[in-house]
Amino acid sequence: MAHQKSSYSDPTAQNTSHFENSGGAGVCMMSSTWRDEQHPSFINFISSFLSANSFRLNFVRIAPDLIFNCGGLSISFIFATNWNCDNIEPVFSRVKKLKEQFAHLYVVVSLPTRDQNDSFVRSYFKYGMELGRPTFVPVQDIEMGFEKIVKIAHSRGGIVLLYEARFSFHSGSLLYTRYSAACKQRDAISKMKTERRQSVQGMDIFLGVITSIPSIDYHDANALNQAIGSIEAIAKASKEYILENTDLSADKAEMIVRFFRDPKFYLNPKIN
Template sequence: MDISLRDSTTSHSTFSGSNVSSLTENNFIAAAVTAGVCLMRNAWKEDQHPSFINFISTFLSANSFRLNFVPIAPDFIFNCGGLSVAFIFVTNWDCNNVAPIFNRVKKLKMQFARFYVVITLPAKEQFDSLIQSYFKFGMVIGKPTFVPVQDSEMGFEKMVKIAHSSGVYKQERIGEKLKAERKQLVQGMNFYLKVLTSIPGIDNHDANSLSQAIGSVQAIAKASKEQILENTDLSTDKAEMVSRFLRDPKFYLCPKIN
């Protein structure tokens, strides 16, 4: 198990079974154009020093996040790109009173699909206490993810980066899905045109006219010559050809000379 605290402002370890992508400060601020909403638990706010709440408010505002104070169960819920991520944020780890924290973790991990526990651990004995307590209370690595940090400001910045990267990942997945659907649609339309333009005398214009007015190949096969004439600009000869070609196997299986 690789769990460590590093004396650095550029990197912090994540106690988890999965990787969380991180952003540099400049990249994060530039990428947070879409931003999101941050919901802070009222009770958590009351336990913090006003200067830290001011830091949070300023940081969120600078990165285009909206901050609301609400009576929620987690300490924070971020919504970025339509994705919600919940956090417990422990800013004062008491080595002699850890049970309430783990009891909250066990309860909340059942309620949120994306849930993290961020803990400020400035001293080695506090970090050792977390390790011992983690296994004592039967935690499973990555369920949820524990993120130890050296100070509260770093912890909050880490939370925002996790929430933001999760939202970006979801948007990328949505984009990939839409791209795949568009590709499938184009391929389907190409196949559709190949089928209809294989009918003697029918060109792309005629095929598109049939598609817009009548629909699928199956619908066109069921349409009468009169329906095709009424709803498209095809000539009488072409309407008859389409109707015969798609309805009469003997006709469309015979070789044709254009």
């Protein structure tokens, strides 16, 4: 498969005018050495896929197989398209070297057979790889592998790409749909984090109020929260209702009712 680049034309020459006009989603720099080791049909697939996603493709001499630049962030990839069970050491030696040179490095490995997958799993631990440093992405075929590479580049590109996508809608609805999905996912995650933070803050306030009632501790407060709910609901609950739905003693239930309903009690200073 090596040295077959003469059988296909340079994709960057085909798409130059389009990218200069649209700005594109980013740049994909491909190692010319890695390119020459691939089948021409796979390189043509890559060219078409990048064009559909508004990436400009450049062939350069780089240490990783691929580097994507999205929104100012560079993401590097080693793409092992042919896993040789009898010659594994060079792959992991290269990974160990490049992970020290590139902050954002991913290793995509094509493992179409069970033997190759088993070989990869054994080798991963044999060569002392650390989980997530770098991240390995096993795939069943090389086309799937490259699609995952582009998805990773999209997601790591972040909000800058989401913004750019809205101004390059004419380059393809598929691109816009993918960016919109990523945007919605980020919005959902942000909303969940906000709700969780608010929930924690609300629980802190709840515990502060309920445990300020004489003889009521954190266990009692949690029991009231689970069985009755809000401070307002607890304030309206009767002694009988509290006793029926919690494990609090009669004295504690009486203390809660007095705390919320007896002005002589809640207006007087409390000295513990």
